[in-house]
Amino acid sequence: MARRPSLQTFLASHKHVVQVALTRVRGSSPREAGACMFVATESSWGTIGGGQLEYIAIDHARRMLKSHVISDTLDVPLGPEIGQCCGGRVEMSLAQMRQADREDAIAKEQTEEQALPHIYVLGAGHVGRALADLFQHLPVRCILIDQRAEELALCHADVEIRQSAIPEIDIAIAPAGSAFIVLTHDHALDFLLASAALQRGDAGYVGLIGSATKREKFRRWCRDHCDGQRTDRLICPIGAGGSRDKRPSVIAAFVAAEVIADLTSETAASAPARSIDLPDTGKQPDAEGETAGVFSR
Numbered sequence: 177m178a179r180r181p182s183l184q185t186f187l188a189s190h191k192h193v194v195q196v197a198l199t200r201v202r203g204s205s206p207r208e209a210g211a212c213m214f215v216a217t218e219s220s221w222g223t224i225g226g227g228q229l230e231y232i233a234i235d236h237a238r239r240m241l242k243s244h245v246i247s248d249t250l251d252v253p254l255g256p257e258i259g260q261c262c263g264g265r266v267e268m269s270l271a272q273m274r275q276a277d278r279e280d281a282i283a284k285e286q287t288e289e290q291a292l293p294h295i296y297v298l299g300a301g302h303v304g305r306a307l308a309d310l311f312q313h314l315p316v317r318c319i320l321i322d323q324r325a326e327e328l329a330l331c332h333a334d335v336e337i338r339q340s341a342i343p344e345i346d347i348a349i350a351p352a353g354s355a356f357i358v359l360t361h362d363h364a365l366d367f368l369l370a371s372a373a374l375q376r377g378d379a380g381y382v383g384l385i386g387s388a389t390k391r392e393k394f395r396r397w398c399r400d401h402c403d404g405q406r407t408d409r410l411i412c413p414i415g416a417g418g419s420r421d422k423r424p425s426v427i428a429a430f431v432a433a434e435v436i437a438d439l440t441s442e443t444a445a446s447a448p449a450r451s452i453d454l455p456d457t458g459k460q461p462d463a464e465g466e467t468a469g470v471f472s473r
């Protein structure tokens with residue numbers, strides 16, 4: 177499934193558009209101040225939080241278009257008066273867009289796109305492809321990397337596909353704050369890539385598919401072969417949300433939630449190192465067949 181059309185495509189398709197922006201938020205609200213949406217006569221792009229608030233904004237914007245009103249403001253309580261229970265209050269501006277407004281909005285969207293966190297999915301097996309399917313719908317730039325062209329060809333998600341003979345290079349040139357999810361078809365390669373991601377020291381997330389046993393093996397490998405490299409920031413098992421379901425799509429759902437939580441946390445930069453060691457009964461399938469012959473890469 178493809179991503180939604182860009183704002184540039186939306187604006188190019190509609191001659192008359194009202195930009196709706198939240199200018200002030202007091203108390204609880206579905207979105208923060210600065211959130212915008214764009215309303216045309218029969219369609220819209222973006223969201224200010226949905227629900228009755230958004231319905232009121234869209235209806236008002238379309239009445240403005242019909243009546244040729246250039247600009248207006250609304251002050252809306254988010255309570256029983258409109259059938260919402262947030263309890264806060266929002267002020268919003270509504271204005272028909274001039275060419276300069278369109279250019280500014282497109283430039284802002286492009287800047288935000290460029291600033292999206294990068295997520296490197298290292299391994300295009302079953303779980304890797306399931307992750308790509310999920311990340312294509314989230315505000316991230318997902319790069320699916322594998323040495324095997326035949327596995328990459330099975331991915332139909334709208335993400336960047338990269339065949340790489342030396343994925344350590346892809347890790348080395350990634351932007352600061354990137355997330356790295358290691359789930360290749362080979363344990364030795366898993367260890368090499370996880371170590372490379374940890375050595376950066378600036379990753380937003382480093383996760384390795386496997387089990388508590390695999391984590392301990394990796395810790396010993398780093399001690400013996402990587403000058404005692406610390407592994408306390410490694411997440412292994414990944415997506416340890418309590419489910420014993422080992423289907424790739426289920427594992428991917430838990431992992432995606434875990435990664436997004438880390439990348440969007442306001443305190444991510446100052447959070448203490450995280451270490452997850454679960455008993456082997458909750459381990460994930462890996463190439464050594466530690467999970468009763470189940471292999472879900």
